[in-house]
Amino acid sequence: MTKWIVAAMVGACLSGCAVPAWAQAPPAPRPAPAPTPACGPGQPASSKSVDKASRCFELRTYTVQEGSSIEVLHNRFRTATSRLFMKHGMQIVGYWQPVTMPNTLIYMLAYKDNAERDRAWAAFNTDPEWVKTRTEMAVNVKVDSLFLGATDYSPIK
Numbered sequence: 001m002t003k004w005i006v007a008a009m010v011g012a013c014l015s016g017c018a019v020p021a022w023a024q025a026p027p028a029p030r031p032a033p034a035p036t037p038a039c040g041p042g043q044p045a046s047s048k049s050v051d052k053a054s055r056c057f058e059l060r061t062y063t064v065q066e067g068s069s070i071e072v073l074h075n076r077f078r079t080a081t082s083r084l085f086m087k088h089g090m091q092i093v094g095y096w097q098p099v100t101m102p103n104t105l106i107y108m109l110a111y112k113d114n115a116e117r118d119r120a121w122a123a124f125n126t127d128p129e130w131v132k133t134r135t136e137m138a139v140n141v142k143v144d145s146l147f148l149g150a151t152d153y154s155p156i157k
Contacts, residue, residue, distance in 0.1 A: 039147050040113025046149065054150035054157050056111045057093070064103040065140040073105055076137040080129065085109065088124045089116070093156070114147075 038044060039056035064070045077095065085092055093108035111117040124130055150157040 036114040036117050037147050038114055039149055040111070040116070043113065043149075047151075049151045049153075050149040051152045051154065051157050054154075055091075056113050056117055057148040057150065058109045058111070058117065059146045059148060060107055060109070061144040061146075062105045062107075062141040063101075063144075064105075065142060068138075068140040070097075070103050070105065072137055073139045073141065076133060076139065077105070077107075080133040080137075084124060084127055084130050084133075088120045088127070090120050090124070 036056075039054075041053050041055070043056075062073060064073055074097075082092060089111075091110040093110055095105065095107040098104050098106065109117075111120060
């Protein structure tokens with residue numbers, strides 16, 4: 001009789017019953033981020049004008065998407081993000097808001113090299129304070145990142 005009940009339940013489910021969450025396949029994992037390109041002292045330069053001792057610079061652009069607030073993003077950086085960047089060894093070069101793009105924040109960070117950058121971001125992203133902050137002050141942003149090496153004539157290396 002038990003086999004008959006199980007068969008009836010399976011047959012009924014084939015015609016549209018809901019599958020409990022515990023029986024569903026887990027969501028697909030997020031794709032791994034692209035590796036940070038080699039940058040920093042002693043790394044291969046894209047040009048003979050890139051200073052061999054240059055730190056690894058990262059220029060990040062956050063474009064706030066519709067339904068989110070640039071002011072919440074500014075407040076998040078003002079009250080928590082900057083302090084957490086410093087806690088994890090990220091050197092803040094500066095923050096800017098383009099005058100003709102009011103929904104955009106651009107900032108630059110500097111690291112010893114790409115390995116240090118990856119280590120710092122891994123620690124930052126798992127910091128309990130950051131997890132709490134990004135949840136409480138959620139902002140939907142499109143992130144663009146560009147890695148830079150200072151030229152041999154740059155005042156900042």
